Amino acid sequence: MARARKTHFVDCDILVVGGGFGGCGAAYESRYWGRDLKIVLVEKANVERSGAVAQGLSAINCYMGMHCGENQPEDFVRYARGDLLGLVREDLVYDIARHVDATVHKFEEWGLPIIKNKATGRYLREGKWQILIHGESYKPIVAEAARKSASEVYNRVMVTHLLMDSTRPNRVAGAVGFNVRDGSFHVFRSKAVIVGAGGGSHIYRPRAVGEGMGRTWYAPWSTASAYGLLIPTGAKMIQMENKIVLARFKDGYGPVGAWFLLLKSYATNAYGEKYEAAHIEKLKARVGKYAESAPLPTCLRNHAMLEEMKAGRGPIYMHTQEVLDSAEKEEIGWEDFLDMTISQAVVWAAQNIDPKEKPSELITSEPYVMGSHATCSGAWASGPEDFAPGDYQWGYNRMTTVQGLFGAGDTIGGSAHKFSSGSFTEGRLAGKAAVRYVRDLKGDQPHVDENEIRQLEQTVFQPLETFRVGRNEFVAGTVSPNYITPLQGLQRLEKLMDEYVGGYSTYYVTSEPLLKRGLELIEMLEEDMAHVGAEDLHQLQRAWELRHRILTAESVTRHTLYRQETRWPGYYYRADHPNLDDADWHVFTASQYDANTGEWHMGKLPVHHMVD
Amino acid sequence: MPTYTDLTRCDGCGECVDICPSDIMHIDPSYRRSFNVEPNFCWECYSCVKYCPQHAIDVRGYADFAPLGHKVRVRREPEKGTISWKIRYRDGREKAFSFPIRTTPWGSIKAPGDYAPPGMEALNSPMLAHEPEALKVTALPTLAQSDTAAQSKV
Ligand SMILES: Cc1cc2nc3c(=O)[nH]c(=O)nc-3n(C[C@H](O)[C@H](O)[C@H](O)COP(=O)(O)OP(=O)(O)OC[C@H]3O[C@@H](n4cnc5c(N)ncnc54)[C@H](O)[C@@H]3O)c2cc1C
Ligand code: SF4
Ligand code: SF4
Numbered sequence: 014m015a016r017a018r019k020t021h022f023v024d025c026d027i028l029v030v031g032g033g034f035g036g037c038g039a040a041y042e043s044r045y046w047g048r049d050l051k052i053v054l055v056e057k058a059n060v061e062r063s064g065a066v067a068q069g070l071s072a073i074n075c076y077m078g079m080h081c082g083e084n085q086p087e088d089f090v091r092y093a094r095g096d097l098l099g100l101v102r103e104d105l106v107y108d109i110a111r112h113v114d115a116t117v118h119k120f121e122e123w124g125l126p127i128i129k130n131k132a133t134g135r136y137l138r139e140g141k142w143q144i145l146i147h148g149e150s151y152k153p154i155v156a157e158a159a160r161k162s163a164s165e166v167y168n169r170v171m172v173t174h175l176l177m178d179s180t181r182p183n184r185v186a187g188a189v190g191f192n193v194r195d196g197s198f199h200v201f202r203s204k205a206v207i208v209g210a211g212g213g214s215h216i217y218r219p220r221a222v223g224e225g226m227g228r229t230w231y232a233p234w235s236t237a238s239a240y241g242l243l244i245p246t247g248a249k250m251i252q253m254e255n256k257i258v259l260a261r262f263k264d265g266y267g268p269v270g271a272w273f274l275l276l277k278s279y280a281t282n283a284y285g286e287k288y289e290a291a292h293i294e295k296l297k298a299r300v301g302k303y304a305e306s307a308p309l310p311t312c313l314r315n316h317a318m319l320e321e322m323k324a325g326r327g328p329i330y331m332h333t334q335e336v337l338d339s340a341e342k343e344e345i346g347w348e349d350f351l352d353m354t355i356s357q358a359v360v361w362a363a364q365n366i367d368p369k370e371k372p373s374e375l376i377t378s379e380p381y382v383m384g385s386h387a388t389c390s391g392a393w394a395s396g397p398e399d400f401a402p403g404d405y406q407w408g409y410n411r412m413t414t415v416q417g418l419f420g421a422g423d424t425i426g427g428s429a430h431k432f433s434s435g436s437f438t439e440g441r442l443a444g445k446a447a448v449r450y451v452r453d454l455k456g457d458q459p460h461v462d463e464n465e466i467r468q469l470e471q472t473v474f475q476p477l478e479t480f481r482v483g484r485n486e487f488v489a490g491t492v493s494p495n496y497i498t499p500l501q502g503l504q505r506l507e508k509l510m511d512e513y514v515g516g517y518s519t520y521y522v523t524s525e526p527l528l529k530r531g532l533e534l535i536e537m538l539e540e541d542m543a544h545v546g547a548e549d550l551h552q553l554q555r556a557w558e559l560r561h562r563i564l565t566a567e568s569v570t571r572h573t574l575y576r577q578e579t580r581w582p583g584y585y586y587r588a589d590h591p592n593l594d595d596a597d598w599h600v601f602t603a604s605q606y607d608a609n610t611g612e613w614h615m616g617k618l619p620v621h622h623m624v625d
Numbered sequence: 626m627p628t629y630t631d632l633t634r635c636d637g638c639g640e641c642v643d644i645c646p647s648d649i650m651h652i653d654p655s656y657r658r659s660f661n662v663e664p665n666f667c668w669e670c671y672s673c674v675k676y677c678p679q680h681a682i683d684v685r686g687y688a689d690f691a692p693l694g695h696k697v698r699v700r701r702e703p704e705k706g707t708i709s710w711k712i713r714y715r716d717g718r719e720k721a722f723s724f725p726i727r728t729t730p731w732g733s734i735k736a737p738g739d740y741a742p743p744g745m746e747a748l749n750s751p752m753l754a755h756e757p758e759a760l761k762v763t764a765l766p767t768l769a770q771s772d773t774a775a776q777s778k779v
Contacts, residue, residue, distance in 0.1 A: 044737040048742055062670070080761035112765075125728075161738075222689075224665050224688045233668055351710050359684065363695040365714055399767050400767055400768040
């Protein structure tokens with residue numbers, strides 16, 4: 014190392030990585046049960062406005078309303094299962110559903126304005142599962158609760174690696190990272206670690222590739238660290254092929270939920286035809302009974318839209334002008350975007366679209382990798398002790414296959430439709446379980462090897478050194494024969510994922526030969542990561558975000574190759590296996606990466622149906 | 626370029642640097658004012674705009690798809706619990722909206738450590754903090770763990 018660098022050692026009982034919705038829930042609940050424990054929250058940005066909810070939300074998408082008799086957890090399991098064409102961890106989904114109302118009631122008590130139905134006094138329903146909020150400050154409110162829970166909060170510390178125990182196999186011992194402001198190295202030694210580091214945007218090429226590339230639907234800072242941190246530990250991952258494509262307002266990526274569900278707007282093709290029903294019969298030939306699920310699964314609705322676009326019947330339009338017939342509704346429509354996707358309001362203003370007068374275009378997004386939406390990529394986790402089947406539990410709720418390593422939100426696989434409230438709830442479940450785990454350890458300390466730490470320090474800061482040395486060889490600019498910048502690496506990744514692994518440029522189509530070629534190119538990109546150059550600490554953060562994205566992308570590609578069927582048309586298509594195949598593939602796909610050999614082990618895990 | 630800083634209003638306080646989730650608002654070393662170092666990693670989340678005490682930051686929609694001439698301006702007033710928006714169209718039309726953001730005073734959330742400590746036997750139950758009261762139902766629902774539950778019913 015050229016310069017002397019400070020190292021901070023932090024010892025704690027529970028380390029929470031990522032202060033988003035999962036992480037804040039984990040901090041809160043672990044403090045409730047572990048009054049005397051040292052609980053540390055580490056966040057690469059500022060918890061006040063970090064993660065997918067940084068700009069706010071206009072709805073809570075997971076709320077049962079059990080006490081009003083609106084929905085019961087079983088209903089929610091049926092819904093999530095239907096939407097994912099049969100494949101969810103029903104134990105995990107049920108577990109979220111039975112606790113989530115308490116989370117939402119707490120949010121309201123804390124000061125989140127939840128809109129009420131004036132006639133009934135209940136929360137105003139946007140849809141069967143969604144309620145409406147004035148949610149501009151959703152994240153600052155939740156962050157306040159988290160700050161009051163953690164013993165210490167480290168903002169602006171980017172976690173790069175998890176640490177494994179040096180004396181016991183398959184046990185977590187903490188994490189390392191660096192402070193993005195002062196460049197100090199951070200070593201966290203912890204008995205338990207809860208990862209809530211969020212899902213992935215920019216795995217695939219986004220629709221806008223110039224200045225507007227940051228306007229993705231999932232935030233550009235959702236860097237798939239949840240998976241990038243877990244994969245090297247050998248934690249078992251599932252359903253990584255189950256990436257999500259979203260139908261959204263074009264260019265601003267404004268969500269459609271409030272428009273379809275609350276305002277009762279509708280979409281048509283360019284010729285004014287409501288097109289969805291026309292595609293159902295053909296869909297039955299592809300996916301059988303699942304095409305009859307009500308509501309029509311998210312991916313199948315995408316499929317219908319894609320068929321229209323391919324046939325040249327776009328643009329697809331959302332007919333906002335048909336429903337904004339009062340000042341109140343106009344406000345709801347605008348607030349929907351001003352609370353969570355301000356860019357869509359910018360698009361309206363810039364393109365002279367008054368939603369009261371004109372329809373707006375819809376389009377399908379590039380794929381994202383997540384575990385909390387209408388999709389469930391993530392880690393294989395132990396289920397609730399009181400009812401999960403034997404092969405779904407091995408100790409503590411939401412613990413991965415690595416001892417002491419827990420997850421929440423996008424981190425945990427199989428548990429779709431959690432959204433903000435469910436991710437926070439899952440953090441609470443993990444937080445309580447981690448307290449039990451730490452108590453059961455009875456003071457048994459984590460062991461971290463000093464040499465390994467020094468090696469990791471070298472690895473973490475290497476991109477700065479690579480830049481410093483390589484930069485001397487040419488006059489100016491970004492073209493170096495010896496290194497690539499994080500942005501160059503990211504754009505290579507996005508292009509290859511788009512072209513080989515089912516991005517929008519192929520209408521989400523891929524196949525075994527394409528996937529195998531894609532893997533060759535990913536492997537070369539991985540080799541080139543040894544030559545990524547970072548000109549400052551900010552670019553060093555970008556370099557490690559890229560590393561997490563690449564690991565995730567490789568996992569996505571391998572899972573997509575492994576599942577020989579097209580389970581979710583509208584999310585992606587295996588051209589060589591165009592139909593859903595329940596006989597062979599009514600299972601979870603699983604992978605385990607071996608950091609010592611660099612090998613990936615693929616397999617199947619059973620889907621148990623626990624609700625009729 | 627998504628966000629840009631008005632040179633005459635900014636006093637270099639660094640609030641925007643502190644809040645930006647993308648870490649792209651930096652202080653220019655010679656001007657000692659903030660600027661967006663990576664517009665292509667800006668989400669137009671408006672966090673920096675909302676938190677700037679001088680109202681020195683504004684947004685110009687992404688060049689890829691937003692024609693010029695628009696403005697979406699905001700004033701967030703945490704102490705009043707409101708946020709107000711002013712929208713100006715490319716063709717000059719204007720709209721204004723105002724929404725609540727919080728119903729309780731900032732800082733008023735009761736910390737989890739301030740509740741009576743739970744009994745240790747509760748640590749082994751499936752119940753989370755404040756349950757079942759916070760659920761507003763009498764008991765936490767559960768599923769029967771039967772042998773059939775462990776069978777895969779394809
Ligand atoms: C536009 C949009 C609209 C949405 N609409 C709704 C809605 O209406 N209703 C709803 O309920 N949900 C909605 N969601 C979904 C909801 O936001 C997510 O489901 C939820 O935030 C996931 O929680 P999480 O904790 O997994 O991730 P996040 O909340 O994103 O948190 C991840 C955290 O980890 C931090 N982090 C990441 N990597 C690292 C690292 N290496 N080191 C340290 N820290 C790190 C991040 O900065 C972040 O704070 C929406 C999301 C978006 C983007
Ligand atoms: S917050 Fe405002 S005044 Fe302070 S540095 Fe940023 S732009 Fe300048
Ligand atoms: S709008 Fe958001 S992402 Fe863009 S510079 Fe401001 S805080 Fe950062």
